[in-house]
Amino acid sequence: MKLIAHGGVGSPREKDKDVKNAIDRGYQEGMSAFEAVIAVVEELENDPSFNAGIGSKLRLDGSIQMDAAVQSEEDIGAVAAIEEIANPIRAAEIVHDSPYLLLAGGEAAKIAEKHGLKKRELRTEEREKELEEKRKKLKGKDEKKIKDIREFYEKIQGGTVGCVAYHDGKTAAAVSTGGASYCIRGRVGDSPLFGSGFYVGEYGAIVATGKGEEIIKRLSSKRCHDLIKEHGLKEACKIAVEEFPEEHSIGLIAVNQDRIASADNRDMAQAVMKK
Numbered sequence: 001m002k003l004i005a006h007g008g009v010g011s012p013r014e015k016d017k018d019v020k021n022a023i024d025r026g027y028q029e030g031m032s033a034f035e036a037v038i039a040v041v042e043e044l045e046n047d048p049s050f051n052a053g054i055g056s057k058l059r060l061d062g063s064i065q066m067d068a069a070v071q072s073e074e075d076i077g078a079v080a081a082i083e084e085i086a087n088p089i090r091a092a093e094i095v096h097d098s099p100y101l102l103l104a105g106g107e108a109a110k111i112a113e114k115h116g117l118k119k120r121e122l123r124t125e126e127r128e129k130e131l132e133e134k135r136k137k138l139k140g141k142d143e144k145k146i147k148d149i150r151e152f153y154e155k156i157q158g159g160t161v162g163c164v165a166y167h168d169g170k171t172a173a174a175v176s177t178g179g180a181s182y183c184i185r186g187r188v189g190d191s192p193l194f195g196s197g198f199y200v201g202e203y204g205a206i207v208a209t210g211k212g213e214e215i216i217k218r219l220s221s222k223r224c225h226d227l228i229k230e231h232g233l234k235e236a237c238k239i240a241v242e243e244f245p246e247e248h249s250i251g252l253i254a255v256n257q258d259r260i261a262s263a264d265n266r267d268m269a270q271a272v273m274k275k
Contacts, residue, residue, distance in 0.1 A: 056178020
């Protein structure tokens, strides 16, 4: 098993140990790559210090909407703008095993509940304090129109958790997020979008984290994957990050049968496991 997980670009490297703890808690001997990435991301969702699951950031209206996705070499499952479900990655797993690829909003939550996932209060005191600070910074601005202001757009900061793994000839990727800073209700970033927030292909599995809108425009995970054939895994990650505008954050983790790699233009907490 080769596996690497991250706690989001912008997360300090001091939190490497927390990502490693999530790997140690989530991974069980004998797991497939697909099972492993889901289990590790689930543990990261259970850590309130990361922007996913119980640690999800509050949107400007005080709500929590989350995105998650998982991909095996056989299929894809993703959820967007899902609420109240403590582990969106498990909801994405349900979609992976359905006829669909992406489910959004209330219906995604209903299906998750029908499959045994429990609702949970996800608001934390720390995230409520963060929201108040954000609102103070925006004081005097019309929040209904704020989405159209370039200055506001540039404030958006992502926060994602993710994991990729290779085992026994198979690769897999999983990603989960509570959204971005200064995020309005209904906004969906790169995380649940195939080729943007994640990609599993012939040359490996990749997960991206960072400025979601910019990652979507560049299909960053797919771009990184396509570079692997010519440049190898490590150099592909480096090139994809260097091509990204420096003013926007990005991080990539990747794995294939040959190696594990990562690259970023900000700090990014991460940890590796090889068995």
